[in-house]
Amino acid sequence: MGRYVLRRLLQLVPVFIGTTFLIFVLVWAVPGDPFTGLCGDRPCPPQFVAAMTEKYNLNDNVIVQYLKYMGALLTGDFGQTYSEQPVGELIALAAPVSLRLAVVAVAIEAIIGVTAGILTGLRGRGFLDNLVLVSTLFLIALPTFVTGFVIQIVLGFQWEILTPTVSSEARWSELIIPGFVLGSLSMAYVSRLTRTSIAENKRADYMRTALAKGQPKHRIVGVHLLRNSAIPVITFLGTDIGNLMGGAIVTEGIFGIHGVGKLVYDGIIDKQGTIVVGVVVLLVIVFLVVNLLIDLMYAVLDPRIRYD
Amino acid sequence: MEPGSLADPLLEVEDLFVEFRTQDGVARVLNGVTYHVRAGETLAVLGESGSGKSVTAQAIMGILDTPPAVITGGEIRYHGENLLAVSDERRNDVRAEGIAIIFQDALSALNPVYTVGFQIEEQLRVRLGMSRRDARARAVELLDLVRIPNAARRVRQYPHEFSGGMRQRAMIAMSLALDPEVLIADEPTTALDVTVQAQIMDLLKEIQVERRMGLILITHDLGVVAEVADRISVMYAGRIVEHADAVSLYRNPGHPYTAALMDSLPRLDQKGSTLNTIKGLPPSLLHIPPGCPFHPRCPMATDRCSTDVPRDHGLGFGRTSKCHYAEELVSRV
Amino acid sequence: MTDPNTAAAGTVTTEGATYVTAAEHQQVAPGKPRSLWSDAWRDLRRRPLFIIASAVIILLVIIAIFPSWFTSVDPKHKDLDFSRVPPSGDAWFGYDLQGRDVYARVVYGTRWTLLVGVAASVLTVLIGAFFGILAGYFGGWVDGLISRIGEIFFGLPFVLGAIVILSQVRNAQVGGAFPIVSAVVSSIAVLSWPVAMRIMRSAAVAAKQQDYVKAARALGARPARIIFRHLLPNCLAPVLVYGTIALGAFIGVEATMSFLGIGLHDPAVSWGVMISDARNYVRVAPHMLLFPAGFLTLTVLVFVMLGDAVREALDPKLR
Numbered sequence: 001m002g003r004y005v006l007r008r009l010l011q012l013v014p015v016f017i018g019t020t021f022l023i024f025v026l027v028w029a030v031p032g033d034p035f036t037g038l039c040g041d042r043p044c045p046p047q048f049v050a051a052m053t054e055k056y057n058l059n060d061n062v063i064v065q066y067l068k069y070m071g072a073l074l075t076g077d078f079g080q081t082y083s084e085q086p087v088g089e090l091i092a093l094a095a096p097v098s099l100r101l102a103v104v105a106v107a108i109e110a111i112i113g114v115t116a117g118i119l120t121g122l123r124g125r126g127f128l129d130n131l132v133l134v135s136t137l138f139l140i141a142l143p144t145f146v147t148g149f150v151i152q153i154v155l156g157f158q159w160e161i162l163t164p165t166v167s168s169e170a171r172w173s174e175l176i177i178p179g180f181v182l183g184s185l186s187m188a189y190v191s192r193l194t195r196t197s198i199a200e201n202k203r204a205d206y207m208r209t210a211l212a213k214g215q216p217k218h219r220i221v222g223v224h225l226l227r228n229s230a231i232p233v234i235t236f237l238g239t240d241i242g243n244l245m246g247g248a249i250v251t252e253g254i255f256g257i258h259g260v261g262k263l264v265y266d267g268i269i270d271k272q273g274t275i276v277v278g279v280v281v282l283l284v285i286v287f288l289v290v291n292l293l294i295d296l297m298y299a300v301l302d303p304r305i306r307y308d
Numbered sequence: 309m310e311p312g313s314l315a316d317p318l319l320e321v322e323d324l325f326v327e328f329r330t331q332d333g334v335a336r337v338l339n340g341v342t343y344h345v346r347a348g349e350t351l352a353v354l355g356e357s358g359s360g361k362s363v364t365a366q367a368i369m370g371i372l373d374t375p376p377a378v379i380t381g382g383e384i385r386y387h388g389e390n391l392l393a394v395s396d397e398r399r400n401d402v403r404a405e406g407i408a409i410i411f412q413d414a415l416s417a418l419n420p421v422y423t424v425g426f427q428i429e430e431q432l433r434v435r436l437g438m439s440r441r442d443a444r445a446r447a448v449e450l451l452d453l454v455r456i457p458n459a460a461r462r463v464r465q466y467p468h469e470f471s472g473g474m475r476q477r478a479m480i481a482m483s484l485a486l487d488p489e490v491l492i493a494d495e496p497t498t499a500l501d502v503t504v505q506a507q508i509m510d511l512l513k514e515i516q517v518e519r520r521m522g523l524i525l526i527t528h529d530l531g532v533v534a535e536v537a538d539r540i541s542v543m544y545a546g547r548i549v550e551h552a553d554a555v556s557l558y559r560n561p562g563h564p565y566t567a568a569l570m571d572s573l574p575r576l577d578q579k580g581s582t583l584n585t586i587k588g589l590p591p592s593l594l595h596i597p598p599g600c601p602f603h604p605r606c607p608m609a610t611d612r613c614s615t616d617v618p619r620d621h622g623l624g625f626g627r628t629s630k631c632h633y634a635e636e637l638v639s640r641v
Numbered sequence: 642m643t644d645p646n647t648a649a650a651g652t653v654t655t656e657g658a659t660y661v662t663a664a665e666h667q668q669v670a671p672g673k674p675r676s677l678w679s680d681a682w683r684d685l686r687r688r689p690l691f692i693i694a695s696a697v698i699i700l701l702v703i704i705a706i707f708p709s710w711f712t713s714v715d716p717k718h719k720d721l722d723f724s725r726v727p728p729s730g731d732a733w734f735g736y737d738l739q740g741r742d743v744y745a746r747v748v749y750g751t752r753w754t755l756l757v758g759v760a761a762s763v764l765t766v767l768i769g770a771f772f773g774i775l776a777g778y779f780g781g782w783v784d785g786l787i788s789r790i791g792e793i794f795f796g797l798p799f800v801l802g803a804i805v806i807l808s809q810v811r812n813a814q815v816g817g818a819f820p821i822v823s824a825v826v827s828s829i830a831v832l833s834w835p836v837a838m839r840i841m842r843s844a845a846v847a848a849k850q851q852d853y854v855k856a857a858r859a860l861g862a863r864p865a866r867i868i869f870r871h872l873l874p875n876c877l878a879p880v881l882v883y884g885t886i887a888l889g890a891f892i893g894v895e896a897t898m899s900f901l902g903i904g905l906h907d908p909a910v911s912w913g914v915m916i917s918d919a920r921n922y923v924r925v926a927p928h929m930l931l932f933p934a935g936f937l938t939l940t941v942l943v944f945v946m947l948g949d950a951v952r953e954a955l956d957p958k959l960r
Contacts (some may be wrong), residue, residue, distance in 0.1 A: 018793035022449070026805050098674065137949070143901050145895035146916075146934055163885035167631055203373075205416035211371045214403030225429075227421050246798030250897060263782065264801060265901075268808050284796045303466045304420055 097260035104179030109187035117194020136188035242290035324382035355543035415477035425463035473504035769837020777845025791835035844876035889944030
């Protein structure tokens with residue numbers, strides 16, 4: 001098992017380098033003036049340009065720039081914005097918020113999605129089944145910003161049940177609605193995945209055996225069926241935490257959440273390249289680590305998989 | 309071979325009718341199946357794929373998928389009690405404690421995510437209320453009984469860590485956990501290679517004799533049957549076309565289908581000539597031919613066979629055959 | 642917004658192997674030999690979901706190609722006197738901020754919306770399938786290389802990558818409908834092809850192990866022939882399902898990107914652009930946003946329904 005982890009970590013390195021280099025190139029190496037619009041409508045003063053060029057190594061070619069950046073990164077230095085704010089600090093403030101949001105979203109989608117999936121998977125065709133299928137279809141089809149907008153307007157402005165935006169501390173309770181919006185697409189998917197998994201495993205041979213053994217129904221479902229059906233669902237939920245952290249830009253924008261998504265979006269609009277690259281580096285690390293953890297967990301869930 | 313006592317049968321299937329209601333129509337899968345087994349005897353149920361042998365077994369256990377399967381007639385009697393008429397609770401009590409079943413493919417029949425020990429122990433703990441420790445000890449004993457070496461270590465392993473033959477043994481051990489009186493073995497050796505087949509059949513026979521169980525062996529393999537069976541029921545298109553004791557069946561088949569099956573066995577003294585086959589295919593159960601269902605493939609068929617459904621013809625000593633010409637067939641030597 | 646590709650890819654069954662062999666069995670009753678595709682078609686024809694979805698899609702395509710059949714109003718005609726006027730008998734969907742007929746704009750916007758969705762999914766599937774089948778068939782270092790490259794793109798969160806790419810494009814200030822659409826389509830395809838690649842690859846790996854492929858190799862068939870003749874037909878099903886569902890998802894993606902201000906813009910006016918323009922006026926003139934949003938939702942829904950129906954029809958296990 002240890003050797004497997006080591007091997008996977010080594011495999012991650014080229015991918016990490018590849019993705020971060022890619023985004024680095026996209027942000028810094030595209031032709032055009034990187035300082036457009038930075039100083040308002042007028043072009044920036046030459047001393048400013050000279051100082052910035054020096055600071056961000058803009059005269060070096062891309063690869064050198066990248067290496068210098070990566071070098072600094074290894075010491076924990078994410079660089080600074082044009083207005084000399086340390087990017088590392090900004091990220092450290094925003095990341096926990098996004099993490100909390102992602103956790104809330106995954107929790108909601110897990111509870112609702114899995115329950116719906118189990119009920120419909122066991123029961124088969126019927127009213128509940130059709131209801132769930134249709135509603136999940138809707139959730140899949142509605143773009144997140146539409147869902148978010150509608151909920152914010154209806155619940156927040158019209159009916160005034162909830163505060164339409166989230167405060168800067170972003171308490172857990174405030175994150176429930178945004179979490180629901182963020183996770184709505186995945187929730188639809190989780191319920192379908194659970195439903196399919198249960199419906200398929202329901203007809204497996206070992207289920208027939210359990211029945212023939214005279215085991216009570218609640219054990220046949222609760223012990224035999226669930227454990228087997230859970231495997232793909234848990235795997236998905238795990239990776240979703242990583243995905244949702246990086247994919248919350250729209251939700252954070254609509255609800256005013258000061259998370260990583262908003263940080264990077266503002267960074268792009270304001271052309272703060274260091275913020276963009278810094279956030280992406282963080283997200284890539286999270287994504288790769290989460291995937292590795294899920295892979296390892298898979299071996300725990302399914303004894304047929306053993307890594308040597 | 310002991311023919312078993314002449315006591316009342318342990319398990320009796322009488323005139324069982326089962327239909328499968330599908331999108332393409334109604335398939336008449338079982339059309340009046342009747343057989344029985346007594347304590348200490350082995351009944352072989354012989355037939356091709358699609359003849360209905362596994363469906364009968366599942367109907368006995370009460371594990372048919374109820375849509376689309378529907379039991380439309382007949383009785384299944386265990387110690388005289390009709391299982392089709394009892395409460396669900398009683399039916400479930402009989403499962404594994406009275407009548408147990410083992411399946412063809414042990415790899416898919418065992419739950420892949422739990423250890424073999426767990427799957428045996430859950431019978432003991434849940435249905436007999438045994439403690440964890442007692443259940444574990446008993447599980448090891450059972451694995452020993454079926455001659456799995458190193459039982460104490462094996463009990464903590466998963467099904468995929470066993471070889472095919474050992475898995476089948478584990479499944480047998482699991483089926484014996486509650487000391488059933490009847491064991492149904494549904495194609496227990498079909499998925500195994502020949503040497504292992506012999507070992508498993510020996511094991512089954514040994515267990516049956518030791519515990520005086522009734523063993524119903526479902527198979528399509530004539531070779532396996534010859535060693536082990538006391539009596540044989542031959543199935544075709546959802547009905548039993550011939551009942552006989554093993555010796556008579558092999559020496560002197562009483563139904564053209566049985567005769568054709570015997571003929572199609574490759575034999576050493578037939579070297580150099582083409583193999584005999586039964587022409588045609590088994591009928592689709594959606595469209596069973598009128599009259600005798602075997603008549604389109606029967607070398608002896610006459611006009612009568614396509615219109616009149618044959619009833620049981622008694623051939624003496626408990627032998628029966630559903631053929632209009634059964635007596636003539638038997639008297640040909 | 643989460644990655645559209647996770648849901649789209651996931652609604653395809655995880656085991657590509659189920660689609661691999663084209664099962665053939667004889668019917669005893671009068672009938673022709675049945676293959677997976679003809680079985681699927683028979684099944685589809687009977688499903689109300691499929692029929693409705695297809696009907697709506699055909700209608701949308703007609704609207705996209707022949708918008709003038711559905712409205713005689715010029716969508717670009719502005720009349721500030723009519724700014725933000727709600728729906729009435731003359732203008733079923735009312736007027737937008739600049740006095741343009743919303744209904745006409747929705748009708749003409751169909752073309753751009755569908756164009757982006759179709760082009761993006763076709764391009765994604767083509768690129769992904771191409772690399773996927775190469776990776777699956779050849780294995781070895783080819784597979785390793787392609788898979789690593791795919792993982793690099795995978796690691797980039799979709800929306801982030803799209804925003805970065807498109808904001809750079811926007812800075813380059815290219816005008817004209819075609820370059821704008823190409824930019825959006827290409828950025829979607831560039832970020833999504835790994836998903837299609839993986840699906841194709843796992844199907845190809847499973848298909849490669851089938852006996853008929855081994856037989857073909859033993860007979861000396863060249864790789865190109867094996868790939869096109871034997872592998873491809875059997876790997877199409879899951880990719881096809883993904884493509885259909887992705888089409889719906891990409892239409893939603895385009896809308897989201899336009900909403901964020903980096904997607905299409907004038908003169909390529911899609912429904913996403915309309916929604917984006919209307920969002921600040923949602924409380925005073927909701928009709929400006931509601932109608933394009935409604936059409937958008939309906940269109941995505943219909944494609945996802947189609948993909949769903951196709952997937953269920955093609956999955957032999959669900960019979």
